[in-house]
Amino acid sequence: MLGFQPPAIGDEEIAAVTETLRSGWLTSGPSAARLEERMKEFLEAEHVLALASGTAALHLSLVALGVGPGDEVITTPITWPATANVIVHTGATPVFVDVRADDLNIDPARAADAVTDRTRAVLPVDLAGQPADLDPLTALGVPVVEDAAHAAESFYRGRKVGSIADATCFSLYATKNIAAGEGGLISTNRDDVAQAVLDLRQMRRGDGSIYDIPVPGYKANLSDVLAAIALCQLDKVDKHHGIRQRQFSLYDEALGDLDGITSLERDERDLHALHLYIVRVDPERAGATRDEYQRALREENIATSIHFLPVHKLTYYRERFPEQPPLPIAERAGDEIMSLPLSPAHSDGDIGDVIAALHRVHERFTS
Ligand SMILES: Cc1ncc(COP(=O)(O)O)c(C=O)c1O
Incomplete structure (x- = not known):
C-alpha cells in the first residue's frame, strides 16, 4: 500500500532525539525554547509559544482572548473537528458559515453576515495551505484566531502567515509540513495574548518548591524530545x-x-x-x-x-x-x-x- 502521508524522518531527527534523551530533558527545556526562538524568525512574529498540540494552540488562543459561555465564534465547516471542538470547550457556540467553492476556505462575505453582538472571534482555516482571505476577515472588527495547521510556510498577499492574525495556530502533528509527531505553536504580535497563553500553558518553573498560579492552567507544554524533532524538520x-x-x-x-x-x-x-x-x-x-x-x-x-x-x-x-x-x-x-x-x-x-x-x-x- 502506498501511504497517504508518511513522515519524512531521517538520521538527523533520530540523532536529535537520542541527544535530547541523553541530555536529561524530557519535558520543555532548551529545545522547546530554541524552537520558539527559531519559529519567531520563521513566522516573522513577536511571540511564539510551543504547545502540546495544534488543538491546544487553538483552545488556549480562544481562552486567552476571553472567549467563553454565551459568546459566538464564526468558523468553517470544512476543517478537522478540533477547530470547532475548542470553541465548544470554551463554552461558546460555533457558528458555521459556508465556504467558497474554489478553495473551500471560509467565505468572508458570509462570515460578515453571521456577525452578531455575541460574536467574540472568527476562526478561519488555511485549508491545504491556501491562506484564508484574511483582509476582509480582519475587517470584521473581531479578533481573528487563524487555524494555520496546514500553512506553516504560507504567505498571504506578501505577509507571513503567523504575523497577521491576533493569534495564529500551527500543528506539529505527524503528517504536517513541520512534523514532530505531536505538538503545536501559537504565534502572535499581541503581548497580552502571549502572556495569557504563557499562564494558561502552565509549566512548572524553577525548582518547583515554592509556586503560585494566576489561572487554572491546562498543562499544554511541548516536550523537548518533540521540539528536537521539530527543529530538524524546520531545517528541512x-x-x-x-x-x-x-x-x-x-x-x-x-x-x-x-x-x-x-x-x-x-x-x-x-x-x-x-x-x-x-x-x-x-x-x-x-x-x-x-x-x-x-x-x-x-x-x-x-x-x-x-x-x-x-x-x-x-x-x-x-x-x-x-x-x-x-x-x-x-x-x-x-x-x-x-x-x-x-x-x-x-x-x-x-x-x-x-x-x-x-x-x-x-x-x-x-x-
Ligand atoms: C485544520 C486542522 N486544525 C487543527 C488540527 C489539530 O492539530 P493537532 O492534531 O496538532 O491537535 C488539525 C490536525 O490535524 C488540522 O488539520
Whole structure:
C-alpha cells in the first residue's frame, strides 16, 4: 500500500532525539525554547509559544482572548473537528458559515453576515495551505484566531502567515509540513495574548518548591524530545517544500487528462504551503463518486484521505446544534473531495504510480 502521508524522518531527527534523551530533558527545556526562538524568525512574529498540540494552540488562543459561555465564534465547516471542538470547550457556540467553492476556505462575505453582538472571534482555516482571505476577515472588527495547521510556510498577499492574525495556530502533528509527531505553536504580535497563553500553558518553573498560579492552567507544554524533532524538520522545510512543489506539478499535469477530476484553486497572490493535494470528483463527468474512486484506488494499493467531512454534519454537532442552516457548498464538497498521497518521503516514482492508478480507474469508470 502506498501511504497517504508518511513522515519524512531521517538520521538527523533520530540523532536529535537520542541527544535530547541523553541530555536529561524530557519535558520543555532548551529545545522547546530554541524552537520558539527559531519559529519567531520563521513566522516573522513577536511571540511564539510551543504547545502540546495544534488543538491546544487553538483552545488556549480562544481562552486567552476571553472567549467563553454565551459568546459566538464564526468558523468553517470544512476543517478537522478540533477547530470547532475548542470553541465548544470554551463554552461558546460555533457558528458555521459556508465556504467558497474554489478553495473551500471560509467565505468572508458570509462570515460578515453571521456577525452578531455575541460574536467574540472568527476562526478561519488555511485549508491545504491556501491562506484564508484574511483582509476582509480582519475587517470584521473581531479578533481573528487563524487555524494555520496546514500553512506553516504560507504567505498571504506578501505577509507571513503567523504575523497577521491576533493569534495564529500551527500543528506539529505527524503528517504536517513541520512534523514532530505531536505538538503545536501559537504565534502572535499581541503581548497580552502571549502572556495569557504563557499562564494558561502552565509549566512548572524553577525548582518547583515554592509556586503560585494566576489561572487554572491546562498543562499544554511541548516536550523537548518533540521540539528536537521539530527543529530538524524546520531545517528541512525549504527542501521539503521543493519536493511538494514537484509532486503538485506532477498532479497538476496529470489532471489535465482526467475529465471530472479537478484540484482546488490556489491563489497566485499568496504562497501556498502545499500541505495537501485535494481533488474534487464530479460524479457526472468522472463516471463514479468520490467513494467509488477511493475504493478503486485502495484496490490499486493507493491510500487516499478526505479533508474534510463537514463538521456540522458529524453526530455531535448535528445533535447539539440541530438548528444549523444548510451549507450547500460545504456539503457538496464533503461528498466530492479526496486527498491524494503527498509527502517528501514519496519519490517521483511513487507519485507516478498514483497517477497511473488514477488513469486506470478513471478509464474504467468513464468507458
Ligand atoms: C485544520 C486542522 N486544525 C487543527 C488540527 C489539530 O492539530 P493537532 O492534531 O496538532 O491537535 C488539525 C490536525 O490535524 C488540522 O488539520
